[in-house]
Structure formats: C-alpha cells, structure tokens
Amino acid sequence: xxxxEGWAAKCPAFEPGESLSEARRLGHFHNLVIVLSFAYWMEWxxxxxxxxxxxxEEMFHLASEHGFPIFSGLAATYRGWSSAALGKASQGxxxxxxxxxxxxxxxxxxxxxxxxxxxxxxCAKSGQAEESLQRFAEAGRIIETNDExxxxxxxxxxxxxxxxxxxxxxxxxxxxxxxxxxxxRQNARLWELRTATSLAGLWCDQGKRAEARDVxxxxxxxxxxxLDTPVLKEAKALLDELAS
Numbered sequence: 001x002x003x004x005e006g007w008a009a010k011c012p013a014f015e016p017g018e019s020l021s022e023a024r025r026l027g028h029f030h031n032l033v034i035v036l037s038f039a040y041w042m043e044w045x046x047x048x049x050x051x052x053x054x055x056x057e058e059m060f061h062l063a064s065e066h067g068f069p070i071f072s073g074l075a076a077t078y079r080g081w082s083s084a085a086l087g088k089a090s091q092g093x094x095x096x097x098x099x100x101x102x103x104x105x106x107x108x109x110x111x112x113x114x115x116x117x118x119x120x121x122x123c124a125k126s127g128q129a130e131e132s133l134q135r136f137a138e139a140g141r142i143i144e145t146n147d148e149x150x151x152x153x154x155x156x157x158x159x160x161x162x163x164x165x166x167x168x169x170x171x172x173x174x175x176x177x178x179x180x181x182x183x184x185r186q187n188a189r190l191w192e193l194r195t196a197t198s199l200a201g202l203w204c205d206q207g208k209r210a211e212a213r214d215v216x217x218x219x220x221x222x223x224x225x226x227l228d229t230p231v232l233k234e235a236k237a238l239l240d241e242l243a244s
Contacts, residue, residue, distance in 0.1 A: 049085035073102030
C-alpha cells in the first residue's frame, strides 16, 4: 500500500478530542474504533507512548467486545509498542505477538509491516537481538512483496538503531540514509525528523558535530507547531547540545 507522495502534508487536521467526543455522542461503536485507531496512530508518530496507551487499551477492549478482530489485533500491537517504549519490553513483546496473531488469523497482511517493525524493536529492547533481526527481515520481505511503504522510513531507522547498538555503525548509517531518502520521497516530515535525529546522534558520537547540525537543523526548522511533542523535544535537545 503505497501512500501518495505528499499525502501527509495534504491531509486535513485531525483533532482526537473533538472527534472522540463526537463518536461517543453518536454511539456507533465501529466509528469510535476508527477514531481511536487514528488517535493512537498520531501519538505513535509523535513518539508519545503515554498517550498511545489509553487509546489503544480502550480500542482493544471495545473491538474485542463487539467482534472486530482486526482492530483488536492492531490495538494490541500499539499497546505493545507503548509498553516497550515505557521500559516494559517483555510485556511489549507479549502484546505485540498477541496482536500479530489476532490480525493474521483474519487472513490480513496489510499493517503487519509496522507491527513487525514494532516487534523487532521491542525484541531489541528486551535483549533478543537475533529475534529482532529475524522480525526486521520478515517485515522487509512484506514491504517489498506488497509494496506497503507507509512505515518504511521508520523500519529502516529502527533497523539502523539496532545495528548501531550492536556496534555496526557503518550499517547503521547506511540504514539511516535509506530512511531519510524514503521520508523525503514521501514528504513524511516527522519520519524525516526522527531519522535525522538518529543520524545526528550517531555523528555526534563520532565527533562530526558540524555534519550532525547540518542534517538535523533544517528538518527541525521546518516545524512551526507541535514543538512540545516528544519527537521535536528530542531533536531540540540534541541541537542545543550540538550548539554548546
């Protein structure tokens, strides 16, 4: 599923609070599940696990109660990502494994690339490096087979982070550059910022401070709102460090 070029920049603003209030007022459970899925997806992109958690948990119980197995599975994967991001890696692996099983039991493949990427990252955080590489390889095969590329930049970035953690900085840098190229081609600014932050961090560690500033500052400077979100705060903190 290839997203149209520049689609994110052209989408109308989505306000989770207002949309959730309206969905609850209407009392239509399927609509509420859809809105919850958008809410936690936005918070995931912004790297806000504490905000993802309640949306995903509500959607999981709602979808399970009303018989929406795909949504139950997807919600479980985001609960898993949130748990792993908040330091509960083993619980995250468990939720993600459960969620993938629920989704796959329906015969669905769409969306599993992101879930597998999340699982690979959670495995890395729980010390299962080999299992992490296997899940990355599985996600990569689905990306190429199904052309499902909306999470490709984050897939490349997180694979690079795993390689960097294992000491293979050359391969990590190669993955970061690949992630940047994907994000720029898709006009996916948040993915570009997250990758630029990772690459700048790698270069900072190598003493390449000027190169690190040059790759990160222009991407961060594009943003005029959302400056209090974790992903932008992380980038700003690194830029401040590089300026000192």
